[in-house]
Amino acid sequence: MEVQIEESGKNQTFPESIEADKAKQIVVLLIGPPGSGKSTFCDTAMRSSHRPWSRICQDIVNNGKAGTKAQCLKMATDSLREGKSVFIDRCNLDREQRSEFIKLGGPEFEVHAVVLELPAQVCISRSVKRTGHEGNLQGGRAAAVVNKMLQSKELPKVNEGFSRIMFCYSDADVDNAVNMYNKLGPMDTLPSGCFGEKKLDTKSQPGIMKFFKKVSALPASSSNEATNTTRKADEMTANVRVSPVKLGSADIVPTLAFPSISTADFQFDLEKASDIIVEKAEEFLSKLGTARLVLVDLSRGSKILSLVKAKASQKNIDSAKFFTFVGDITKLRSEGGLHCNVIANATNWRLKPGGGGVNAAIFKAAGPDLETATRVRANTLLPGKAVVVPLPSTCPLHNAEGITHVIHVLGPNMNPNRPDNLNNDYTKGCKTLREAYTSLFEGFLSVVQDQSKLPKRSSQTAVSDSGEDIKEDSERNKKYKGSQDKAVTNSLESESLEDTRGSGKKMSKGWNTWALALHSIAMHPERHENVVLEYSDNIVVINDQYPKARKHALVLARQESLDGLEDVRKENLQLLQEMHNVGLKWVDRFQNEDASLIFRLGYHSVPSMRQLHLHVISQDFNSDSLKNKKHWNSFTTSFFRDSVDVLEEVNSQGKANVASEDLLKGELRCNRCRSAHPNIPKLKSHVRSCHSQFPDHLLQNNRLVARAET
Incomplete structure (x- = not known):
């Protein structure tokens, strides 16, 4: 290369x-x-x-x-x-x-x-x-x-x-x-x-x-x-496994390799495209620290590489931080000796493999893991937008090339033979291409920033459903074992108490990288249009990616300083009330679909993901994602703080009471009749047929939200 x-x-x-x-x-x-x-x-x-x-x-x-x-x-x-x-x-x-x-x-x-x-x-x-x-x-x-x-x-x-x-x-x-x-x-x-x-x-x-x-x-x-x-x-x-890249280590310079967007099949003008590439690269280099941007093309005679190189030189852009490279973007390390931990994919709006070019090559090299990981993040993409997809450690690109993330990006289409072309409207086309590179470089910047210097919270020992001591690894942690320290900046992994627990102390500092996903969405909902249900200046609503019941939504606070319930003070009371009201609005929508659903609105005493968020969860708990004791007890014991109680406590005493994480280790008891059960399968079987009345304390103070006829 x-x-x-x-x-x-x-x-x-x-x-x-x-x-x-x-x-x-x-x-x-x-x-x-x-x-x-x-x-x-x-x-x-x-x-x-x-x-x-x-x-x-x-x-x-x-x-x-x-x-x-x-x-x-x-x-x-x-x-x-x-x-x-x-x-x-x-x-x-x-x-x-x-x-x-x-x-x-x-x-x-x-x-x-x-x-x-x-x-x-x-x-x-x-x-x-x-x-x-x-x-x-x-x-x-x-x-x-x-x-x-x-x-x-x-x-x-x-x-x-x-x-x-x-x-x-x-x-x-x-x-x-x-x-x-x-x-x-x-x-x-x-x-x-x-x-x-x-x-x-x-x-x-x-x-x-x-x-x-x-x-x-x-x-x-x-x-x-x-x-x-x-x-x-x-x-x-x-066939030897390559040690994964570790962002933030002194050994690796964070590097994004990206192809020219929209200039191949979408036939965007090369002169205009090269201007925009250089303009956006220059804009972002000052924000990237030691990180590098590399424009990659398979052809040695590539005109876009020549144009970009010449224009970057004219602007005196640091050639050690932004340069061009000839080679296969899926084999940069193994064949070219260029170590890039993030690559960009010029994708299609459906985020599907195939079609040819870079998109087909990257999906083929990454195997089915990339398509699966992409579906967790989004199903479609709008022109001018990008989506960051963390690769699991099982992905061939992760193992062979040290690539931890693929950023899908969609540019404008100027090809009259392709659907949704812009009919040679370069005013709109240039605007969209600028937005595409901005989204791409912002995605890379967030990977670098969120990953570089985050301390790890150690796993604690908990009691499994069978009573044996086990390490607190969630199903997702196991799936992505070995890659949790890669930047999962825009991952939508849900709040689940199995993921990571500390020792009962406040965990607002030292979050694991995957635990920052909600924070990223709350701060930049416009970058997550494919998953955000609604947002305003103060809140964002999304579905829990791993719902623990038939209906399970999250209302996120958008205030920077609120990591969890422990951070809440009286000055946040208006925000809490707005979150509660928005939660009730979504309960009403869900009950319009199924009037039999009964809901609780509340917070976990100690969150496993950064950013204050309100759970809006139906009480059937009918979900394959509810798998262990910590899941169950986090929603059915006093560890779960009802929103109405939190509002009263903050109003009267200036802060909310939080419960101990020891409650997560308690017995498995039915959320209605409170009978005890030895394991999750038997508990679930019982819950499906239990028609007992809910405990008295839940029937008070509007802690349960049900339709009048229910």
Whole structure:
């Protein structure tokens, strides 16, 4: 994969390179044991390169003889002063070895790492078989040295001071890296971040005695052996699960890769589209911090990439934060070494697979998980809108490419052969395309902001329906296990007490990312048109995504400072009354559909999702989503605070009473006759046939809302 660079009106290509306004020298630390190919890498990359390079090798730094680290540092400093970039040809296997060379970096110098993470067999074989080595490390002694070095190896991290790290696991990876540095011109630079890293489930270094037996049986041609071993290693790693991206870590730069919207099948004018892309990218870059935007196209001769690149350069937009890239958007990490945790999909209004182009490719690469996750978020999409879809950890794109989110975005249609085209109305078309990129970049911004620095609340131990101790993982937590720390910014996962519980303390700070979904909807209901039933300046109404009864809606407060019932004070009384009135209005609507339904309106004492919300829930509790004791007891014990009582308490004492979470561990009792039951299935079976009168306290103070004839 390559990034296009336009120079002097000519369209040239340099692997992943981006033109810079000012020449910047590079210090490249080669990291790998003896035999990994560091010296060969340097020699090949420097050969016929347009950029002046100097190779710093400790084996020959002292007038052709082995020298010291201090001599290497001096030679590197002298080379940089002469305007050269430098390759540090040392093993650099641990942080301490690297630290002083990293300090060579500064405003005028970038420090890169190229990690030659080839199989141990290959490195040992090369070391044993080679002759005439500069440091005289060859023969049988080399195997023991390589083995010892690998035992203390520490892979580099961006937070050591590297601006870029690239991992090479095979000869093909190495060739790609060599070619990239070889073609770097004096005015070229490379995108920052961590590229190509894979975390293998198995150790790459076998025991030394075990491996000595393999060394003795090696064929005469070390090159053939190394090639075969590498090929086997590639085959081995092909099915290895890649460690997911963790936003907010020092290792990964949050990156959105997006295609040009509406310029393919929807035939939007390329000049106008490129203007809007650059305009919106420039607008959002200042809000994104270290995050990056990457415009991706499959074609090397892409006109939209050339236009955007030229216009971004004219506006002096930071090319390390906004650049173009040629490649398959579904294989950016595996084939191009570009690590993007979020990708955009130019979708159709039905949010369906198929049709061709980017939409078909992304749905195919993600498999059925993406379609399922999309349906949780929305069923249709309007032009100019976007929807953020978190990918479950089971999704192939999540595993293979480290992609945690897909943002579906729909642009304007200018194609007269497609339905709902704008009849060449570019006034409306440009407005809609601007809205589309705004929605896209806002979605990415929310992913970055909501995920970056959120502490995790630890799971607590609770009692299961059978009385055994279990971890409090909800069904959704299990489904998305391993990805809860990915940004679930716009997820509509419902309030369910099984999700996460603290120790009874206020949880307004330190919310898990998925628990922010209601807050996101309350603050920006206009971004969630597909799920919002109604909203005003003060409230938002949605259906609970995992209803615990036949009818279960949520009325969300839109006030920023109200996370839960504990935050409510007397000054919020008017808002609480409005929420109650809106809840009654929706009860009336539901009862118009089914007059037999009886409702309660109330709050959980301790919410599992951020943002004060009122439950409007029918008392049949007939739902497959009601699965465990915590579900049941959160709605049928005094843990559930009736809205009418909350209003009275806030009015009289300035705050609402909240109950202990210990109530969630109590017996399973029928919400009518209060009989006890051993488990949820038996309880549900009883409730379906129980016609007893509700307990006396519920019949008072209008806690139950029923039609007169019920």
